Amino acid sequence: xxxxxxxxxxxxxxLDPFLAELLRQIxxxxxxxxxxxxxxxxxxxPTTGKQTDxxxxxxxxxEPELRRLFQTATETVAADLEQLNSNEKRFANRALRIPxxxxxxxxxxxxxARLVIAAKNNFTENELNDxxxxxxxxxxxxxxxxxxxxxxxxxxxxxEMDG
Amino acid sequence: MSxxxxxxxxxxxxxxGIRGLTxxxxxxxxxxxTAEPTIEEETRSEEELDxxxxxxxxxxxxxxxxxxxxxxxxxxxxxxxxxxxxxLEVHHKGRSILWSGMRExxxxxxxxxxxxxxxxxxxxAC
Numbered sequence: 001x002x003x004x005x006x007x008x009x010x011x012x013x014x015l016d017p018f019l020a021e022l023l024r025q026i027x028x029x030x031x032x033x034x035x036x037x038x039x040x041x042x043x044x045x046p047t048t049g050k051q052t053d054x055x056x057x058x059x060x061x062x063e064p065e066l067r068r069l070f071q072t073a074t075e076t077v078a079a080d081l082e083q084l085n086s087n088e089k090r091f092a093n094r095a096l097r098i099p100x101x102x103x104x105x106x107x108x109x110x111x112x113a114r115l116v117i118a119a120k121n122n123f124t125e126n127e128l129n130d131x132x133x134x135x136x137x138x139x140x141x142x143x144x145x146x147x148x149x150x151x152x153x154x155x156x157x158x159x160e161m162d163g
Numbered sequence: 164m165s166x167x168x169x170x171x172x173x174x175x176x177x178x179x180g181i182r183g184l185t186x187x188x189x190x191x192x193x194x195x196x197t198a199e200p201t202i203e204e205e206t207r208s209e210e211e212l213d214x215x216x217x218x219x220x221x222x223x224x225x226x227x228x229x230x231x232x233x234x235x236x237x238x239x240x241x242x243x244x245x246x247x248x249x250x251l252e253v254h255h256k257g258r259s260i261l262w263s264g265m266r267e268x269x270x271x272x273x274x275x276x277x278x279x280x281x282x283x284x285x286x287x288a289c
Binding site: 046049107114128129159161 | 224225226227229230233270273274277278279280282283284285286287
């Protein structure tokens with residue numbers, strides 16, 4: 001895979017089918033439905049104390065806004081990912097062009113996906129920082145690779161936005 | 164989010180409840196008197212409501228350091244050095260106080276931080 005900034009786009013080229021599939025999975029991976037730990041992480045309470053009134057108001061007024069915000073981001077990413085569903089040969093390498101104006105949506109969706117996957121798998125800090133981990137040998141290893149791959153994309157997008 | 168209290172003569176008066184209509188009946192006279200509703204008021208000192216609130220960001224092993232720094236710059240308008248200092252404080256000490264002041268503004272900051280998926284809470288300053 002190659003990744004570069006080209007004018008007002010971020011271009012991911014030479015995407016092999018495996019990485020293309022991981023990218024396709026961003027919107028579904030970002031969905032916390034049915035996983036209480038992931039729901040709780042994406043919609044965390046606004047206080048650590050016993051201010052139950054504030055938490056109830058937050059759930060009623062703020063949480064729906066946050067849900068909309070997160071959903072808009074994943075929808076934008078899903079629309080960009082349609083490029084990967086062309087009718088070319090199934091196992092051919094692909095390319096993906098992300099408009100720079102979608103960078104915030106991508107950062108959000110990638111972050112949602114990373115948080116949900118980490119919550120689902122209950123990854124420890126040590127696991128998340130272990131970049132020398134052995135090759136993928138289990139579903140858990142694959143999920144960890146997914147978190148790291150999405151993190152790599154986030155880093156690149158952040159660097160490009162900064163520069 | 165929070166309803167602002169009404170100010171009254173330097174103190175702060177909040178309506179904390181309204182008792183229902185009081186019905187007083189006099190069977191002999193055959194009359195029913197309905198009293199005006201009584202508004203219960205509670206006065207809190209200005210100082211109590213002006214206690215600063217703190218916006219606290221907590222450590223999270225998933226969010227990238229560069230991402231957290233960018234969020235602090237965007238939300239609070241901090242220069243990169245200051246944003247990085249706070250990010251490192253979160254990373255090493257588990258939490259950092261990013262801002263303190265009035266409650267409404269603090270709530271807004273926490274909402275924005277949650278929008279960026281950071282673990283942020285609102286706390287009353289001691």
